[in-house]
Amino acid sequence: MTNTIEQHFQFENPEQEIGLVGPQDAHLKLLEEGLGVQITGMGAQLTIIGSEDAVAQxxxxxxxxxxxxxxxxxxGPADIVSAMNMVQRGTLMYFADMYTETIIRxxxxxxxxxxxxxQREYVNAIRHADVTFxxxxxxxxxxxxxxxxxxASLKRGDVERLIITRPAVEAGESLGFLPGDLKEEVDPYLRPIYDALFAILGKEHTERLIDREVIEIAPLAYMRGRTLDNAFIILDxxxxxxxxxxxxxxxxLGFGSKMVVNGxxxxxxLPPRVKSGLVQAQTILQDVPQIQMIHFDASDVVRHPIVAAIVGAYDHYNEKE
Known part of the structure; x- marks a missing residue:
């Protein structure tokens, strides 16, 4: 039977404790769910109850x-989830290092x-490799x-343009079933990319850069026959x-360019019996210089913990099948 212990954590002042517990104790609830403990806050002190290992974590x-x-x-919640994931994976010693550098605001x-x-390994790979998976x-x-x-690379002047693309294939649908002209047809497939750009640059700034062709967002078919120099190219x-x-x-890939391939x-x-280019590339290109491959799993999910649990449950089911 697991022994239950109680430990206390003392802050210097109540404001620090408020900063950690979050609005309506939301951060404490994440810690309780993620690490299997009970936490109560009072003044400038937390009381933590649970198994010895859980309390230590x-x-x-x-x-x-x-x-x-x-x-x-x-x-924020993402910081809490990240810290919990890292302590459970034995990589918490790297946690503070992640806050020493800002990619961009x-x-x-x-x-x-x-x-x-x-994510740190991924960002470092992008910095140093020509092609990162x-x-x-x-x-x-x-x-x-x-x-x-x-x-960030565009703002520093390392590249002259940003090109983002993805195949127009989604959950069994095809472009022919969508109404409107080509732009209207492909935009739904590129929505996650627009969302990221709007969050980082703002909607108006993004649209100005697209109008000036500094940023190009297009389906993969538009890449055929081109050589892309001095560009940062993302395939999603x-x-x-x-x-x-x-x-x-x-x-x-041209001179002065970087590529990032995500999937x-x-x-x-894809239709049955059609091989995925990403699956094959991991084998074909694993020993090619200046190509790095970073693999994420469910424990790297930085959304709500239930998302990681859902991903893990599906992975476990697929393994059994």
Whole structure:
């Protein structure tokens, strides 16, 4: 039978405790659900009750979050989830390092930073490799971070334009079933990319850059026959490329350019017996210089913890099937 213990964590003042517990104790609820403990806050003190291991993990997480609060960094739900994931994976020692660098500030002035160890590896790979593959489930921040890195590169003048593309394949639908002209037809497929750009640059600024062709957002078919120099190029939803499409895209890389290829091999919407270009590329290109592959899993999901649980449950089901 597991022994239940009680430990206390003392803040310097009640304002620090308020910064950690969150609105209506929302952060405490995340910690309780994620680490299997009971937490109560009173004044400038937290009381933590649970198994010895669970309490030790909670104290470790709270200590790391407390250090951020003392530095004036505002804590949000994603920070709580990241810290919990990292303590459970044994990588909490890297947690504070993630807050030493800001990739860029979004349209509201908020700092965009990595949220876990694999995101840090992903961002470092993008910095140093010519081509980076980010493979893993939805919610791991692949698209958002790639767009943030691209915009930061554009603002620094490292590249002259930003090109973002994805195959127009989605859950068994085809463009022919959608009303309107080509732009209207492909825009729904590119909506996650627009959302990321709007969040980082703002809607009006994004639209001005698109009008000036500094940012190009287009279906994958538009890449054929081109050589893309001095550009930051992102291929999203790459699991829905065929082998020929993947080869076509990768060979567009020109001088002074970077490529990021993102996808989730558990969500392939290609017709039966059509091989995914992303699945094959992981094998074909694994030993090619200046190509790095970063793999994410359910524990890297930085949305609500239930999302990671859902992803994990489906992965477990698929393994049994």
């Amino acid at each position: 909670t104290i470790a997480v709270v200590e790391e979050l407390y250090l951020l609060i003392k530095k004036g960094i505002r804590i 979004d349209a509201k002035g908020r700092a965009i930073r990595v949220k876990n160890y694999n 980010g493979v893993g489930p939805a919610g791991t921040g692949k698209t958002y971070l790639a767009v943030a890195m691209a915009v 939803e790459a699991q829905n490329t065929t082998t020929a499409q993947m080869k076509m895209f990768l060979t567009r 989730d091999v558990s969500q392939i919407d």
